[in-house]
Amino acid sequence: MLIERIMKKAQTIPAQAAFTEADNSYTYRDLGDAVHQIVEQLNQLALNDRPILVFGKNNFLSLTAMLASNAVGHAYIPVDEHTPLERVAAIVEASKPALVISTSAIDGSTKQVLGEPLLITEFQANPAFDFSMLDLSKAVSGHATTYIIYTSGTTGVPKGVEVSHDNLASFVAWMLSDFEQIVDNKYLAQPLFSFDLSIFSLYPSLVSGGELVSLSRDEVGNFKKLFERLNQATINTWISTPSFVDMLLVDPSFKQANHSALQQFIFCGEELTLKTARRLQEKFPDVKIYNTYGPTEATGAISSVLIDDKLLAANDRLPVGKAKPGVKLAVEQGEIIIMGDSVGNGYFENPQKTRASFVTIEGQPAFKTGDAGSLDADGMLHYQGRMDFQVKFNGYRIELQDIEANLVMNEHVEQAVMIPRYNEDHKVTALIAVIKPHAYSTDKATMRQISKAIKADLLTRVMDYMLPTKFVYFEELPLNQNGKIDRKLLAEKVAG
Numbered sequence: 001m002l003i004e005r006i007m008k009k010a011q012t013i014p015a016q017a018a019f020t021e022a023d024n025s026y027t028y029r030d031l032g033d034a035v036h037q038i039v040e041q042l043n044q045l046a047l048n049d050r051p052i053l054v055f056g057k058n059n060f061l062s063l064t065a066m067l068a069s070n071a072v073g074h075a076y077i078p079v080d081e082h083t084p085l086e087r088v089a090a091i092v093e094a095s096k097p098a099l100v101i102s103t104s105a106i107d108g109s110t111k112q113v114l115g116e117p118l119l120i121t122e123f124q125a126n127p128a129f130d131f132s133m134l135d136l137s138k139a140v141s142g143h144a145t146t147y148i149i150y151t152s153g154t155t156g157v158p159k160g161v162e163v164s165h166d167n168l169a170s171f172v173a174w175m176l177s178d179f180e181q182i183v184d185n186k187y188l189a190q191p192l193f194s195f196d197l198s199i200f201s202l203y204p205s206l207v208s209g210g211e212l213v214s215l216s217r218d219e220v221g222n223f224k225k226l227f228e229r230l231n232q233a234t235i236n237t238w239i240s241t242p243s244f245v246d247m248l249l250v251d252p253s254f255k256q257a258n259h260s261a262l263q264q265f266i267f268c269g270e271e272l273t274l275k276t277a278r279r280l281q282e283k284f285p286d287v288k289i290y291n292t293y294g295p296t297e298a299t300g301a302i303s304s305v306l307i308d309d310k311l312l313a314a315n316d317r318l319p320v321g322k323a324k325p326g327v328k329l330a331v332e333q334g335e336i337i338i339m340g341d342s343v344g345n346g347y348f349e350n351p352q353k354t355r356a357s358f359v360t361i362e363g364q365p366a367f368k369t370g371d372a373g374s375l376d377a378d379g380m381l382h383y384q385g386r387m388d389f390q391v392k393f394n395g396y397r398i399e400l401q402d403i404e405a406n407l408v409m410n411e412h413v414e415q416a417v418m419i420p421r422y423n424e425d426h427k428v429t430a431l432i433a434v435i436k437p438h439a440y441s442t443d444k445a446t447m448r449q450i451s452k453a454i455k456a457d458l459l460t461r462v463m464d465y466m467l468p469t470k471f472v473y474f475e476e477l478p479l480n481q482n483g484k485i486d487r488k489l490l491a492e493k494v495a496g
Ligand SMILES: Nc1ncnc2c1ncn2[C@@H]1O[C@H](COP(=O)(O)OP(=O)(O)OP(=O)(O)O)[C@@H](O)[C@H]1O
Pocket: 151, 152, 153, 154, 155, 156, 158, 196, 267, 268, 269, 270, 271, 272, 291, 292, 293, 294, 295, 296, 297, 320, 369, 371, 383, 385, 386, 484
């Protein structure tokens, strides 16, 4: 059992740091102590067996509240305190939690949505704590759901993805056997707990006695603070979306000399472009770069590949890797299908949506990803984009991410997103290229020249019917709270 393994490990290294924030560090003893204190509180409540919603920041208390929920046999639902209230209400309504734990003080309107939560806003170490005081006999195990994560809804209404204890255990085993093997590994813990990229650091770190180097929202949102913190922290394993690192690459101080302990970058959640990979390789020549792929429904990631010179030279779009142990991949009618022990339990209390995407193939659980891709003879997976980012324009079927990938190959383009404009009949009337250029200028004539150059270059690689009908330039592209480019917001801005 994962929680048992974490606590056993914690017992052997109680004084070691488990979770570090800018001005606070918590040891493994603190971790055990805090989990125990929350478990004691939960045991005093007469709870039904529904999940526990954990509301708050990405901090030590939220982490221990999630672990404590599992320890008493409940799945947990992580919800960040900055989630729009409407969405929080939708999650509460859909999940009908047995209890809400809030690790942040909440205001009146939040209280209206959350009800009367159990407030856990501070940790006081108990000098009498001993690991033997923790009873894990009811802890979540086997196929039982360990967490429910509501996806960001890039492609529609958010769905609660149920991931089992065994799904997570398989993911952790893979993380700890593939990738770079680092003793006392210090993991960057930046993604929100409500985004499944966070499991890449949380569980492998805690199970192996590593240290989680946590970034607060405040730090992530303030460049000066972010660099101060990053430049003084020791990080061995970097985990983020490619967009998060793109943002940092703008600053010249983001380079190996300032991060001498860094050994690996692990990316997931979005396309890792050749451009970003090359730039990273230049700035961090000795750091390994891994691309991984997977949807929340298949527990974090299910494939990985080490990006080396050979791959960089041989591909226009980087592959997303080979399947992890326990997973088999297939491509049916262009769609990537994931089979095996990473496939989650389904969408929480949504049998209709579950039936549509979670199926059984050759006796194994399988998930239809809705992503387009192909497998080569070596079993290497190539991602081509989301199937629902396909549009019909002037009668032609067009893959928006195909245009984006070709746009980014141009020297003027740093990042590109294609936004279709629709009329009232839901027909696409324009294809808008939203671009973060290499050199942004407010001079219209300069940008017109750049558009001309990009168009001419693009025409050498794509069919003429795929050419954007309009170019819009931004100095920075907005990211959503998961650190992915915020396509919804961009669509509202340019096509709304
Ligand atoms: N390495 C990668 N390269 C390209 N795309 C990736 C990669 N890893 C993940 N993705 C994309 O991200 C998707 C998974 O994202 P996630 O499970 O976080 O859902 P989401 O972005 O919240 O969207 P939705 O709410 O529509 O499910 C994958 O299905 C794929 O389209």
